[in-house]
Amino acid sequence: MEKVIFEYHSQPTSYVPAADPAAVNKHIPAEFLGAEEVTLPQTCEQDVIRHFTALSKLNYSVDNGFYPLGSCTMKYNPKVNETVADFDGLAGIHPYSPEECVQGALKIIYELESFLKEVSGFSGMTLQPAAGAHGEITGILLIKAYHQKNQPEQKRNVILVPDTAHGTNPATAALAGYQVRQVKSDNQGDIDLEDLQQNLGLDVAALMLTNPNTLGLFEKNILEISHLVHKNGALLYGDGANFNALLGLVKPAELGFDVMHFNLHKTFSTPHGGGGPGAGAVGTSKDLIPFLPVPQVIKKGKNYFWEYRQANSIGKVRSFYGNFLIAVRAYAYFLALGAEGIAKVGRQAVLNANYLMHKLAKFYPVPYHRTCMHEFVMTPHQAWSVSTLDIAKRIIDYGFHPPTIYFPLIVHEAMMIEPTETETKETMDTFIQALEQLAAEAVQNPELLKKAPLTSPVGRIDEARAGRQLILKYEKGRDTLLT
Amino acid sequence: MDYIGNTDADNKDMLQALGIASTEDLLKDIPQDKIIRHCLALPPAGSELEVKKQLREVAGQNASVADFSCFLGAGAYDHYIPSTVPVITKRGEFYTAYTPYQPEISQGTLQSIFEYQTMICNLTGMDVANASLYDGATALYEAIHLACEHTQRNIVLVAKAIHPEYRQVVHTYLKNSRISIKEIPFIEGLIDLAALKSQLNDQVAAVVVQQPNFFGCLEHVQQLGAMAHKQGALFVTSIYPVSLGVLQKPAEYGADIVTGEGQSLGLPVSFGGPYLGIFACRQEFMRKMPGRIVGESIDNRGQRAYVLTLQTREQHIPRERATSNICSNEALCALSACVYLSSMGAAGLKDVATASLSGAHYLAAAVARIPGWKINFKTAFFNEFVATAPGNIEALNKKLLRKNIIGGLPLKKYYPELKKSLLFCVTEKRTKAEIDTLVRILKEKN
Incomplete structure (x- = not known):
C-alpha cells in the first residue's frame, strides 16, 4: 500500500516568493499569533506527484470501466466539459465582480436555467444548491414557505415518503422540521394508493416522490397520485435523482410535480468527483417562484442582472450562487447534445437497462416482472449460500464496479443496476458474461465469492474495527492498527 | 454530438433480444399523452469544436483574475494555485469516481480524505475533521445545529461581523425552527463585548464568530472563548485557513467547533463555487458530526486500509434520525486542499x-x-x-x-x-x- 503523505520526508518545493517573516510581528499583535508550527507534509514536488498518482491508481472510476451503480447515473463525463470549466474567463471570475464584467457568467446561468426548464416543464429555477440533498432541503423549504403564505392557519407538519425513498428524503424532511410518515409500496412496486389515501390528511404538506422510483419502475398511477395530493391541498415534491430515465421523454411538471431537484452530476454528465462537488438545481411551478432563493438572474434587453428583490424568498441556501463550474459543465453538455441529442438520452438509458435486465434475469431473480426504466433491481437466488455483498465483491474481480447493494430497503438482498445510455452493448455483453459465470461460481464455489475480491489493491476491510478503534487522522509515532 | 456509443445495429440487436420492435414499446407505463413527441426548444447539437468556441466566447465576456x-x-x-493541484485533480481516476462505498477499489479517494482530515486537524488543532461540507456558510449552519443538539439549548449569539451571506444561509435554515439567532453588533470592527455580555447567559448554546472576521479584523478570540465557556456555551468559529499559516490555531483559543471556507486552499475563485466547507471539532462531538468521515482499519490481508466510518450518523442508515441530510459533499475540493497543503x-x-x-x-x-x-x-x-x-x-x-x-x-x-x-x-x-x-x-x- 501507498505510504501516508506525512511519511515522506524531502525538501519541500517553493511555489511563491519567500516573504519577510519580520512582517508578521510588525503587523499582528502577539496575542493572535500561533505558539506552535503547523504540522504539514514536508515533501518535494516529485514525491507529492508520485504519492497522489499512486493513490489515484487505487481507485476505480468511470474512466476505468463499467460502473453500473444504481441511482447514481455513472454516465460518461465528457472531456470537453473539463476543458471549458478551466477557462480563465470562467474559473477565474470573482463572485463579487460587478455585473458589467461577468455578463458571460450570468448568461450561462440564465441559459442553463432555461434549458432545464425546457426539459422539465417547470417555470422557476435556481442553481444555488450544491448537491442533490441540498436541492431537497431547498425544495422542502419552498414548500414550507408556500403553505405558510397561502394557508397560514392550516398546520401542515407531515411529509409523506414512500418506503422505497432515498435516505436523504426522510432526513431532509426531518431537518426542515417535519414529521415523516411512510407510505407503502404495493406488490407491483408502485405506491399503494390505498395507503397513500389513508395517510393523506390535512396535516400533510407534501409527498416526496422519486419517479421512476428506486426500483427503476415508472409510477403507473402518477397522474392519480398527483391528483390525490393536490386535492388534499398538499404539494408533490420530485426527487430528480432518477431524472435520467425521463430526459427528453417526459416533463415532470406535466406529471404534476410542483417542485423537483436535479442532480447535474447524474443527469447532465458532470463528474461525481469521488463524492462531490455536484450541483442540485431546483425547478418549480409558477406558484413557487416567489419563494425561490436570492439572487435570481434576470435579463433586460441584451444585459443580465442579479435580482435580489424578492420579498417572499426563502433567502439563501449557500454562499454566492452555487457550484458555478459544475453548471458550466452541464451547460456545455446541453450545447453538445442539443435538442436532437437530449431526445435520445432517456430512451437509450431505458433500452440499455431493459436489455441488461432481460439478459441477467436468466441467472438472477428479478422481483418485479415489468418493463423497467433506466435501472432495475435483482437478487441472488434464495438457494445460494452467498450474499449480495459476496456477489458485489466478486464483481470487482471481473473488472467492474459493483451495483448499488442493499437498496432499496424493501427488496431483500437488493442489487440495483443502472447502465446509463453511454454504455455500449459490447460492454454490457461482457458484463453479462461475467455475471453468468459468477452465478455458476455461486453454486459451485461459493467460498470464492466469500473471499472476494482477490484482485483489488486491498481485500475486505474490517469496518467494525474501524468504528470501534477510531483512527480518524494520521499521528506520527502512534501505533496503527498494524501491530 | 452525443456520447452514446451504441450503433443503430446494436440497438436493433437489443430490441430483437427483447422481442420488441421499438423502444416505444418499453414506455407503456408512462401516460402516453405525456410523452414528448415534438422537438424540444433547445439549441441545435454542436460539435466539440463549436462547443469550445462558444464557451470561449462567453468566457471572454468575463473579467478574470488572470487578466485583472x-x-x-x-x-x-x-x-x-500550484501546478500540482490541477494535475492531480484532473486525473480521471479521482474525478470520475463515485463516493467510496466500495472501499476495496476506492482507496485513492479514501486515503486522500484521511490525509485531508489530518491536515485540517493539524491546522485547527481540533481532534476530528469530516470529509467536507458544501461551503463555509453551510458548514457554519451545521456547527450551530450541532451546538444546539449538544447543549440542548436554543439561543445562539452570532456576531454581525460574520460574512453576511453565511448569516443569511444560517437564517434560511433556522427561521422556522426552535433555534433562535441573536445578532451581536460590532464596534470598531469587532464584536461588541458589552452587547455580547448582556445577551450571554446559561440558555445560550453557542457564541459564533469569524476569525479574521468579514472586515478582516482580528477578534479577541481568547477572551470570547472564555466568556462562552463560563456560561456553558460552545465557542464556534469560522476560519480562513490560509491565515492559519501565521495565526493562532483555534484549539489554542478554546474553539469547540471550527468551520470555514476552504476555497483559499488551492481552489480558483470560480464565480463562487465549487468551494469547500471545512468542519472540525473536539472529540466529544464526534458522533453528532454531519457528513462523511474516513477511518483507518485493516483488510483481510493484514494491510492498512481506509473505510467510511461512523456511518450510523448518516442519512442512508437512520434516515429521519440522521445528524444531517448531506450525501454528496465536496470530495474533489478536499483533494485539491490536500494536494495544495502537501505542496506548500x-x-x-x-x-x-x-x-x-x-x-x-x-x-x-x-x-x-x-x-x-x-x-x-x-x-x-x-x-x-x-x-x-x-x-x-x-x-x-x-x-x-x-x-x-x-x-x-x-x-x-x-x-x-x-x-x-x-x-x-x-x-x-x-x-x-x-x-x-x-x-x-x-x-x-x-
Whole structure:
C-alpha cells in the first residue's frame, strides 16, 4: 500500500516568493499569533506527484470501466466539459465582480436555467444548491414557505415518503422540521394508493416522490397520485435523482410535480468527483417562484442582472450562487447534445437497462416482472449460500464496479443496476458474461465469492474495527492498527 | 454530438433480444399523452469544436483574475494555485469516481480524505475533521445545529461581523425552527463585548464568530472563548485557513467547533463555487458530526486500509434520525486542499499568509495617507480592511475596471451604515507595482 503523505520526508518545493517573516510581528499583535508550527507534509514536488498518482491508481472510476451503480447515473463525463470549466474567463471570475464584467457568467446561468426548464416543464429555477440533498432541503423549504403564505392557519407538519425513498428524503424532511410518515409500496412496486389515501390528511404538506422510483419502475398511477395530493391541498415534491430515465421523454411538471431537484452530476454528465462537488438545481411551478432563493438572474434587453428583490424568498441556501463550474459543465453538455441529442438520452438509458435486465434475469431473480426504466433491481437466488455483498465483491474481480447493494430497503438482498445510455452493448455483453459465470461460481464455489475480491489493491476491510478503534487522522509515532 | 456509443445495429440487436420492435414499446407505463413527441426548444447539437468556441466566447465576456488585478476578497480569495493541484485533480481516476462505498477499489479517494482530515486537524488543532461540507456558510449552519443538539439549548449569539451571506444561509435554515439567532453588533470592527455580555447567559448554546472576521479584523478570540465557556456555551468559529499559516490555531483559543471556507486552499475563485466547507471539532462531538468521515482499519490481508466510518450518523442508515441530510459533499475540493497543503508545506503556507498580510498593510497605510480617505477600524487585521472613500465608490470602481483593476467590495448592500466604505483584500498574488497602481488611481481626483 501507498505510504501516508506525512511519511515522506524531502525538501519541500517553493511555489511563491519567500516573504519577510519580520512582517508578521510588525503587523499582528502577539496575542493572535500561533505558539506552535503547523504540522504539514514536508515533501518535494516529485514525491507529492508520485504519492497522489499512486493513490489515484487505487481507485476505480468511470474512466476505468463499467460502473453500473444504481441511482447514481455513472454516465460518461465528457472531456470537453473539463476543458471549458478551466477557462480563465470562467474559473477565474470573482463572485463579487460587478455585473458589467461577468455578463458571460450570468448568461450561462440564465441559459442553463432555461434549458432545464425546457426539459422539465417547470417555470422557476435556481442553481444555488450544491448537491442533490441540498436541492431537497431547498425544495422542502419552498414548500414550507408556500403553505405558510397561502394557508397560514392550516398546520401542515407531515411529509409523506414512500418506503422505497432515498435516505436523504426522510432526513431532509426531518431537518426542515417535519414529521415523516411512510407510505407503502404495493406488490407491483408502485405506491399503494390505498395507503397513500389513508395517510393523506390535512396535516400533510407534501409527498416526496422519486419517479421512476428506486426500483427503476415508472409510477403507473402518477397522474392519480398527483391528483390525490393536490386535492388534499398538499404539494408533490420530485426527487430528480432518477431524472435520467425521463430526459427528453417526459416533463415532470406535466406529471404534476410542483417542485423537483436535479442532480447535474447524474443527469447532465458532470463528474461525481469521488463524492462531490455536484450541483442540485431546483425547478418549480409558477406558484413557487416567489419563494425561490436570492439572487435570481434576470435579463433586460441584451444585459443580465442579479435580482435580489424578492420579498417572499426563502433567502439563501449557500454562499454566492452555487457550484458555478459544475453548471458550466452541464451547460456545455446541453450545447453538445442539443435538442436532437437530449431526445435520445432517456430512451437509450431505458433500452440499455431493459436489455441488461432481460439478459441477467436468466441467472438472477428479478422481483418485479415489468418493463423497467433506466435501472432495475435483482437478487441472488434464495438457494445460494452467498450474499449480495459476496456477489458485489466478486464483481470487482471481473473488472467492474459493483451495483448499488442493499437498496432499496424493501427488496431483500437488493442489487440495483443502472447502465446509463453511454454504455455500449459490447460492454454490457461482457458484463453479462461475467455475471453468468459468477452465478455458476455461486453454486459451485461459493467460498470464492466469500473471499472476494482477490484482485483489488486491498481485500475486505474490517469496518467494525474501524468504528470501534477510531483512527480518524494520521499521528506520527502512534501505533496503527498494524501491530 | 452525443456520447452514446451504441450503433443503430446494436440497438436493433437489443430490441430483437427483447422481442420488441421499438423502444416505444418499453414506455407503456408512462401516460402516453405525456410523452414528448415534438422537438424540444433547445439549441441545435454542436460539435466539440463549436462547443469550445462558444464557451470561449462567453468566457471572454468575463473579467478574470488572470487578466485583472483583483482586490476583492470577502470570502473568495485569489491565492496562487500550484501546478500540482490541477494535475492531480484532473486525473480521471479521482474525478470520475463515485463516493467510496466500495472501499476495496476506492482507496485513492479514501486515503486522500484521511490525509485531508489530518491536515485540517493539524491546522485547527481540533481532534476530528469530516470529509467536507458544501461551503463555509453551510458548514457554519451545521456547527450551530450541532451546538444546539449538544447543549440542548436554543439561543445562539452570532456576531454581525460574520460574512453576511453565511448569516443569511444560517437564517434560511433556522427561521422556522426552535433555534433562535441573536445578532451581536460590532464596534470598531469587532464584536461588541458589552452587547455580547448582556445577551450571554446559561440558555445560550453557542457564541459564533469569524476569525479574521468579514472586515478582516482580528477578534479577541481568547477572551470570547472564555466568556462562552463560563456560561456553558460552545465557542464556534469560522476560519480562513490560509491565515492559519501565521495565526493562532483555534484549539489554542478554546474553539469547540471550527468551520470555514476552504476555497483559499488551492481552489480558483470560480464565480463562487465549487468551494469547500471545512468542519472540525473536539472529540466529544464526534458522533453528532454531519457528513462523511474516513477511518483507518485493516483488510483481510493484514494491510492498512481506509473505510467510511461512523456511518450510523448518516442519512442512508437512520434516515429521519440522521445528524444531517448531506450525501454528496465536496470530495474533489478536499483533494485539491490536500494536494495544495502537501505542496506548500508549513513554510509555504506561512509565506502565503505573510505576503498577503504584508501587502494588505502596505495598501492600508498608503490609502490612509490619501487625502479624504479613511481606514474605518483601528484594530489589528489580517489581509482585508475597510476604507471609506471621499467620492462616489461605484464611479471609482468603474474607473478601476477600465484600468484592469477589480476594486474593493462596496459594503452598502450588506451594511447600510458603511455605505461609503469598501472592503479591500490583498493576497500574495498582488505585486507592489499592482498595489502602487491602485493607490495612484485612488489618489486621482474623479
